[in-house]
Amino acid sequence: MSKVNPNPFINSGRKKSWVKRIGDKEAYLFILPCVIFFCFYIIYPLYDIFFHSFFKWDGLSPLKKFISFDNYINIFLYDDVFHIALRNSLYWAILTTSIQASLGLFLALLLDFSIRGKNLYKSIFFMPVPISVIVMGYVWGWLMYDVNLGQVNNFFRAIGLKGLALIWLGDPDIAIFSIILVNIWKWTGFSMVMYMAGMQSIPIELYEAATIDGASHWQRVRYITIPLLMPTHFTLIVLGTIGAFKTFDIVYVMTKGGPIHSSELIPTKIYYEAFNLFHQGYASAIAVILFLLALVTTIIQISYYSKGRKKGRL
């Protein structure tokens, strides 16, 4: 019984506010396990990369040389591969957010009609999502993109467009785009399902009112569905952008960042520096930059979104 919150209107004076701020003592027991794990596996490692980003260190020997900002200077001024990785992240963010989200929305709108086989279509489009990226990397790399035996080139040869039978993963100019296509293929089903769920939350009365006013189907989509799906658009844009900073597996499996580092993303670059070259101080500095990039991008997106919401634009 003692655990019942005291009625705040009965208690008064200073003591009340102090007690209120401390709150329920048992709450701390509830959050403690979470906090311990979180500090140990996330907060401490973050501190660690900040610390080591100022050192020249191979990660193994006890010898650490303090070099202040040299790692950062080298990354920004002299590391061409880092610049490629940065550029690729930009391609990744723009292409996946735009294509994947709009394709997902398009499919969700089509499946919103009462048509036969709806669930079957939905399941097929979603099928690539749960399957491991590693598996997908091999499937695309060997069966689709292989220069001689791959079905993409087979298809182009069969329809007489031999010029389009390219070296999809071996050409430095297009390797990253080939990988981005696989990523879009894998995640469009997810965008679609998110949009379908978002549509469920739009009040039916709006459509009824619009229909009574004589709005066509396209007008209802244009002026009701698409604007009211704003939270979903926003979620998908944030997730897509973060994806550009989070992707490792698929690049590692398909090209290992090659040929000649042309398809490198920041995580693959970190892996390469830290675990192939053992430049762990240098790699830590890149990790710090990645962390700040992800943080700043998301903060900008969120503040833009909430500002827009307040003004009623979004």
Add this chain to the structure above:
Amino acid sequence: MIKKELKARGLPRIYHLLIHLVLIFFTIFFATPLVLTVFTSLKSQAEVYQTLSPIPVHPQWGNYIGIWQETALLTFFRNSVIVTLASVTIVLFLASLGAYAFARLNFFGKNALYYLVLSALLLPIHTIIIPLFRMTKQLGLLNNYLGLIGPYSTFGIPLILFILRNYFETIPKEIEDAARIEGCSSFGIYWRIILPLSKPALATVIIWQFMASWNEFLLALLCMTKPLLKTLPLAPLAFYGQYHVIWGKMFAALITISIPVLIVYLSMQKYFVKGLTAGALKQ
């Protein structure tokens, strides 16, 4: 249902046909790689190189039997099951406890802490992979299940906390108040009332954590170097060494390792986005 009827109203037959055509086009786009995988997994070595036709003429069902005898597939499976089940159980317990406190109890710095934990959702784990690997090594947990279980559970906390907190807040408070008057403690309420009422959200959380742990690659790649301790996402790399020119068996193996995720997904499909959208609705 009304919504559906409303939208279908006045839609001529010809449009249905058009919609189906578009959908079939996308079906081909999405299904081709998967269908090809199944076809290739049934081919013999000669067939892969001699015929360009994707459909196997003499299906080699033996490919699916051979992989179990020739590779450590069973061991990979066992390792993945252990790591995944352990991390799902741990994170479910940790995060649901935390989510209950965030949803219902008052404590100092509640919102600041909540947003701090939530911001980790946006943290690419690759930023901290270097220290994580070193910590695992120093703790002597390389080639040990615990070396993966700890980090996997922790990475799951932010999303699960978010989903569960939102869900817990939708449960009417009156139920709890009644229990409190009967003398039930906070833990009792969490354990006997909140958790049993949150089954749909728990299902969402289980499926997300299952997929994340089952498919995690980088940390497993770094921490599990002994062949007998590797998890399934590493299996393709191992098979690549063994089967790198034997396509049929390689793809039979890839399909086999994908089946558990597909089963989990199909059996819990309806919960997949439910919990997420419960959160989105709130905004």
